[in-house]
Amino acid sequence: MFTSLRVSLLTALLFSCSLFVSQSSFASTSLLEQFSQSEQWQEKQQLAKKLLNQNTTNQELSLDIYMQLADFALERGNFSAAVKNYQLAEQATSFTATPNRYFRSLKMQGVTYYYQGLMQQAVLAYSKALSVAEKLPEPIAEANLLSNIGLAYFDMFNMDQALKYYKEAKEIYEEHGSEQDKADILHNIAGIYIRLSSYDIALDMYRETLDIFQKLGDEDGVAQSYGNMGVAYSELGQYQLSLHYYQRALRYYQETDNAYFLSSRHANIANVYLRTGDLELALSHAEKAVEFAKRIDNKTLELAGLLSQAKIELLQGKLTEAEATLTTSVFMAKQYKDDLRVQDGAGMMALIKSGKGDYAAAVASFDEFVRAFKSEQSLKLLKSMGELQSQIQASQLNQEIVELKQLQNVQELEMSKQRQLGIMLFILFVMIVVTGITIYRRNIEKGAKEQLSLMVAKRTKELEETADQLRSANEIKSQFLANISHEIRTPLTAILGQTDNLMNGYYKPEQLNDELAVIQKQSDHLKELINDVLDISKIEANKLELSLKEGDLVRLLTDVHSMLSGQAKDKGLNFSFHNELGEQFYSQLDFTRIKQILINLCANAIKFTNQGEVELKVYKVEQGVWFRVTDTGIGMNAEQLKQIFECFRQGDNSISRRFGGTGLGLSLSQQLAMMMGGYISVESELNKGSIFSFYLPCKEHTPSTETVELAKFVQPATKGLSGKVLLAEDHPDNRRLISRYLESMGLEVIAVENGEQAVEQCLKEFPDVVLLDIQMPVLDGLNALKLLQECGFTQPVYALTANAISHEIDSYLEAGFTGYLAKPIDKKVFYTQLAKHCKKDSTTTKSQHDMSDLVASFINSFEHESALIQQHLAAHELFNLQQDAHRIGGAAKMFELDDVAMSAMALESALKQDKLADLTSLVAQLLEQLHNASVDQNSSISPS
Numbered sequence: 001m002f003t004s005l006r007v008s009l010l011t012a013l014l015f016s017c018s019l020f021v022s023q024s025s026f027a028s029t030s031l032l033e034q035f036s037q038s039e040q041w042q043e044k045q046q047l048a049k050k051l052l053n054q055n056t057t058n059q060e061l062s063l064d065i066y067m068q069l070a071d072f073a074l075e076r077g078n079f080s081a082a083v084k085n086y087q088l089a090e091q092a093t094s095f096t097a098t099p100n101r102y103f104r105s106l107k108m109q110g111v112t113y114y115y116q117g118l119m120q121q122a123v124l125a126y127s128k129a130l131s132v133a134e135k136l137p138e139p140i141a142e143a144n145l146l147s148n149i150g151l152a153y154f155d156m157f158n159m160d161q162a163l164k165y166y167k168e169a170k171e172i173y174e175e176h177g178s179e180q181d182k183a184d185i186l187h188n189i190a191g192i193y194i195r196l197s198s199y200d201i202a203l204d205m206y207r208e209t210l211d212i213f214q215k216l217g218d219e220d221g222v223a224q225s226y227g228n229m230g231v232a233y234s235e236l237g238q239y240q241l242s243l244h245y246y247q248r249a250l251r252y253y254q255e256t257d258n259a260y261f262l263s264s265r266h267a268n269i270a271n272v273y274l275r276t277g278d279l280e281l282a283l284s285h286a287e288k289a290v291e292f293a294k295r296i297d298n299k300t301l302e303l304a305g306l307l308s309q310a311k312i313e314l315l316q317g318k319l320t321e322a323e324a325t326l327t328t329s330v331f332m333a334k335q336y337k338d339d340l341r342v343q344d345g346a347g348m349m350a351l352i353k354s355g356k357g358d359y360a361a362a363v364a365s366f367d368e369f370v371r372a373f374k375s376e377q378s379l380k381l382l383k384s385m386g387e388l389q390s391q392i393q394a395s396q397l398n399q400e401i402v403e404l405k406q407l408q409n410v411q412e413l414e415m416s417k418q419r420q421l422g423i424m425l426f427i428l429f430v431m432i433v434v435t436g437i438t439i440y441r442r443n444i445e446k447g448a449k450e451q452l453s454l455m456v457a458k459r460t461k462e463l464e465e466t467a468d469q470l471r472s473a474n475e476i477k478s479q480f481l482a483n484i485s486h487e488i489r490t491p492l493t494a495i496l497g498q499t500d501n502l503m504n505g506y507y508k509p510e511q512l513n514d515e516l517a518v519i520q521k522q523s524d525h526l527k528e529l530i531n532d533v534l535d536i537s538k539i540e541a542n543k544l545e546l547s548l549k550e551g552d553l554v555r556l557l558t559d560v561h562s563m564l565s566g567q568a569k570d571k572g573l574n575f576s577f578h579n580e581l582g583e584q585f586y587s588q589l590d591f592t593r594i595k596q597i598l599i600n601l602c603a604n605a606i607k608f609t610n611q612g613e614v615e616l617k618v619y620k621v622e623q624g625v626w627f628r629v630t631d632t633g634i635g636m637n638a639e640q641l642k643q644i645f646e647c648f649r650q651g652d653n654s655i656s657r658r659f660g661g662t663g664l665g666l667s668l669s670q671q672l673a674m675m676m677g678g679y680i681s682v683e684s685e686l687n688k689g690s691i692f693s694f695y696l697p698c699k700e701h702t703p704s705t706e707t708v709e710l711a712k713f714v715q716p717a718t719k720g721l722s723g724k725v726l727l728a729e730d731h732p733d734n735r736r737l738i739s740r741y742l743e744s745m746g747l748e749v750i751a752v753e754n755g756e757q758a759v760e761q762c763l764k765e766f767p768d769v770v771l772l773d774i775q776m777p778v779l780d781g782l783n784a785l786k787l788l789q790e791c792g793f794t795q796p797v798y799a800l801t802a803n804a805i806s807h808e809i810d811s812y813l814e815a816g817f818t819g820y821l822a823k824p825i826d827k828k829v830f831y832t833q834l835a836k837h838c839k840k841d842s843t844t845t846k847s848q849h850d851m852s853d854l855v856a857s858f859i860n861s862f863e864h865e866s867a868l869i870q871q872h873l874a875a876h877e878l879f880n881l882q883q884d885a886h887r888i889g890g891a892a893k894m895f896e897l898d899d900v901a902m903s904a905m906a907l908e909s910a911l912k913q914d915k916l917a918d919l920t921s922l923v924a925q926l927l928e929q930l931h932n933a934s935v936d937q938n939s940s941i942s943p944s
Helices: 009-014 029-037 041-054 059-075 079-091 099-116 119-133 139-155 159-176 179-195 199-216 219-235 239-256 259-276 279-295 299-315 319-335 339-355 359-415 417-503 509-540 553-570 591-607 638-643 653-659 665-675 705-712 732-744 755-765 781-790 806-815 827-835 852-860 862-874 878-894 898-912 919-941
Strands: 549-552 574-579 586-589 613-621 624-631 679-685 689-697 719-722 724-728 748-752 769-773 797-801 819-822 839-844
Touching: 029 041, 029 059, 041 059, 059 079, 059 099, 079 099, 099 119, 099 139, 119 139, 139 159, 139 179, 159 179, 179 199, 179 219, 199 219, 219 239, 219 259, 239 259, 259 279, 259 299, 279 299, 299 319, 299 339, 319 339, 339 359, 417 509, 549 553, 553 574, 553 586, 553 591, 553 613, 591 613, 591 624, 591 665, 591 689, 638 679, 665 679, 665 689, 719 827, 724 732, 724 755, 732 748, 732 827, 732 852, 732 878, 748 755, 755 769, 755 781, 769 781, 781 797, 781 806, 797 806, 806 819, 819 827, 852 862, 852 919, 862 878, 862 919, 878 898, 878 919, 898 919
Parallel strands: 574 613, 724 748, 724 769, 769 797, 797 819
Antiparallel strands: 549 586, 613 624, 624 689, 679 689, 719 839
């Protein structure tokens, strides 16, 4: 994170008072002119040396020469030479002789150290200059120094000191400063809010300073505001906006060739690409950041760039390069006493050493990181204890002073009774003082009461505003409940009505398919309504996760267009699709969520358009894809546009009555788009239509062979297979279900219930393919595979498992499995994998399977399963309880009993991780779900 110095180098150099003495007895006018006009550093140094050798008494001329050399070096980024000559200038004068020039020689040392990235040296130089500035008549000079000191502390991550100096500077600017000064200090204070993670406040302040800089024509200030707004948006996770502002700032610094800010902005952009996973772009910008930092010899910027470069190389798996880069970074951090980056470096080095397998070095680096962290905490604690001890000592000293005074008064009374009159006068004086104090305290109390009254009034007003907001929120949610109630009741009424008619035999046999299609359509609509509500709840609870997989975006768009064309045609609308991606566009995306967003946008466009057309257009951009949905519908006004992406909101309440809907669709779509790194924007005009644009960052790549094979599996009926498959599955209902799928493909199935039987049958029947469940009694899948390998069995063996987690899948493949098949089973994937090892037959497989008997059989086993669970819980047999949960969860997923599956898997996970605090409640939850499923099953078959 970088912020910007708003007391510019140009301003500092224009403040120069370096005016040459036109004539002296020790230097010729021509030599002075050559020195003044020279633009080459080596030449300028040589001329200065000649002038100084000729001049042995004129201190003013020497001062001029040193200041000229220092300013020249600073302008060209030669910081070491600049510091040296400013120090010589300091020695050539004094505050008494030339106060302004003496002050400037001190201040410019601090400025140079700052641009060099040496913050501690900068603070020392600035503090020395500050003691001089306080004696000068111009208060602005003091304010500028206070701001610079605050900025140096800011870059050292000492926010308390930074804010202290910024506040002192702000008070002076408010009284004596220009609009430019006020904008500069406000800009610096905004940086504090970024470090304190108050990004919204910081953005408001930067927008305010941006407006001032634009009015003043301060292009440098505008560029720095853009850069820091990029920092705030980056920390908020809005990476597209962040890159937008960083690029605007970068263009300005490229035009001005400002190496300091070019390094800062390239480092910022590298960190954004690091977070979005674009490692090649991140590395390119990190290297540029280091390059520009080296160009101006700025150690802080070089350190930051190197640390970012090491992180990127670590993520790319370039462990050797990452270690070399990090070693350089840590060495520099130690050299320039940057303890925070030394600590970060130790933590990263532990990761690198671990990745290289050098675990001893990894542990040593981690211990160093822990020691540094503890040391930092200890210093803070010691500082606090020191302050407390000082307070205690001061309190004890005050008490001793009071006791000594009392003793002295007693001695004086005993020794001098003649001074009674003076004592009485003294007592009278004390009474007057006490009376004055009493009156003063009463005035203070009165003022405090008035202030308290104002605070109470203000708080009351705030509470009233909060109450209004709550009332508004309740009204919105009440409207939502009314909408969702209506939306749910509509398809539910149709479903119940159709079901009742079917049960009473009101339809002819040839009408059944049409009537069942109505029920299916209304059921799908009801499922979509419930899914929208559940998805919003998951997003707000931060529990919704993206499921990335490889696929063809063009095929998805074709499906969306085909799916909604019927709705458009029923309304007499033209629904067109313009594809500029080409015939295929393969990428790694969450296609389910993308389809959800596009269906929502297109369905809304069709819903709110009564005549005209709806257009879906897609085209490539450099970093991704743009989808644009255009309609000629009812449109929206400015007030409706402000609320369109809020939960439970539509354009107005009448829309829900006219068109239906929960008001969740666009809010859910926007949040899903942002989770994928994109966003949705809208343009609309009332009664003329709307344009919804959806940006999705992605990269096109060549599809894998398996993806192409799956893409071919699109027909409901495919060629049958011939061959023998052995299925080992311990759950009887699962075993029957998978066997039925396999038999429907034309395969001969040998079904067994444990690993031992699987090994026996494999060696006896020698099947073409073996499907082994991982967790089985007697002998599990892994041990069964090991035994088959020892017996010389070479046929393909697949792991059949509900644990389709990446690291577990890797362990299965390492153990020797040919591949894995996840439960619940995907018929396309099953067919594709089995077709690799079985012969294709001329017959076709059945596309539909009646599984109702298997589902009923599974649910009927719940009473027995519940008794087993209670028995194992009472005996505290946790391993058996875990096996119960695994068995039930896997089968429930197969039969799409989601509530039962989720409860069983939650119990299994808690037992695996030894999290037993909620064991009783998790068991109770699973038993409740089993009971509810049984009740639902019984009620569905009871007579009406």
